[in-house]
Amino acid sequence: MKTTIKLSDKVIIGIQKDIASGKLKKGEKIPAEPELMALYDVGRSSIREAIKTLAISGILKVQQGSGTFVASKIKDETLSQRLKRADFEEINSVRSLLEKEIVRLACQHRCDQDILMMQEHLQQRRKAIEGNQQKKCAEADIAFHISIAKSSGNHVLSDLYENFSTVMRNFFSLRDAEDIKNFANSQHLHESLAAAIVQKNPQLAEQLVLTILDNNY
Structure with a gap:
């Protein structure tokens, strides 16, 4: 049986992988909500929950009126953090x-x-x-x-x-x-x-x- 995960976690894992691989670099703006919804095939609430979680952890930074940006790299994460994604x-x-x-x-x-x-x-x-x-x-x-x-x-x-x-x-x-x-x-x-x-x-x-x-x- 395949283990399922929350839709917001699916988005979190995807964004973290893009940051870790260098596809999204520190200081860069991540795609807008509609693009993320299409990319991960999830609803707006899942996107917002994922961004909120990543912002709380310091990985993303939300700037009102400007968008959401990558605030930190992931390459220095601990083993425990790496396992979580x-x-x-x-x-x-x-x-x-x-x-x-x-x-x-x-x-x-x-x-x-x-x-x-x-x-x-x-x-x-x-x-x-x-x-x-x-x-x-x-x-x-x-x-x-x-x-x-x-x-x-x-x-x-x-x-x-x-x-x-x-x-x-x-x-x-x-x-x-x-x-x-x-x-x-x-x-x-x-x-x-x-x-x-x-x-x-x-x-x-x-x-x-x-x-x-x-x-x-």
């Missing part, structure tokens, strides 16, 4: 690279405490599904994957993944409430993943991670 395909590609290495290392280094944490988060995930609590389910899902990262034995990789998880949390928050079904359909895959790590079976663990990612779970 990444699209779903980029996020899923990086997530695939990270998680394949994480589960491989977790199969080698996990300890009894790591296993207990994984099982606890899986139980929370299942309870949230049964209670139709989408937000709690998303939190439990992310906590489960973070617990696997922590069991990898690589603290840098674990910290990187935990930082990266904030972006995934944002994507989850933009999903429709009915997507609790997505979590329900993948519960058995997550339980099997935990079992593969317990059994120290990296081949099976990696296969399960790829299945989870291929289905956008």
Whole structure:
């Protein structure tokens, strides 16, 4: 299933990419509302919400009577800021690279405490599904994957993944409430993943991670 984002976020990501690539330079005026509406195929309210957000962040500057201008470059943004403007395909590609290495290392280094944490988060995930609590389910899902990262034995990789998880949390928050079904359909895959790590079976663990990612779970 494809993750959807707010229309204003679509505009924000597009404008940020144009600034980062140099298509829009500092001091230049961005296109007028009608042109932006046609470019991003969104309504006026989405354009105005996006511009307001970018103006608050200092990236754009609105000058009454003159238009909206690029106020700052994006090349010096932090990793966290860069991740926030990444699209779903980029996020899923990086997530695939990270998680394949994480589960491989977790199969080698996990300890009894790591296993207990994984099982606890899986139980929370299942309870949230049964209670139709989408937000709690998303939190439990992310906590489960973070617990696997922590069991990898690589603290840098674990910290990187935990930082990266904030972006995934944002994507989850933009999903429709009915997507609790997505979590329900993948519960058995997550339980099997935990079992593969317990059994120290990296081949099976990696296969399960790829299945989870291929289905956008």
